[in-house]
Amino acid sequence: MATRLPAEVADDLTRLVRRWHQLPLDQALSVxxxxxxxxxxxxxxxxPGIPVPELGPAALPDQLTVLAYDALAASRITAADVVGDLGELRRALP
Incomplete structure (x- = not known):
């Protein structure tokens, strides 16, 4: 049975993805x-040792969502750490 993302992570991912999709392509590429x-x-x-495929800027939010879920499900990172990382990314966006 799959576990759900913690609410605070899901909320921050939603905010980041929404903002990412508002970026023009040139800005998305630059960040x-x-x-x-x-x-x-x-x-x-x-x-470890498996590179993340480069699928272009449109796929980055989906890839981030999947990998954050995987890391959380494997207990390799805390929800607080993911929320912090997502906040930093969001603040770095133009």
């Missing part, structure tokens, strides 16, 4: 690096 860095960090927690 993709910090998102990719976080993706890789979460991936290393639960899938």
């Amino acid at each position: 993709s690096a910090p998102v990719r860095t976080l993706l890789e960090r979460y991936a290393d927690l639960v899938h």
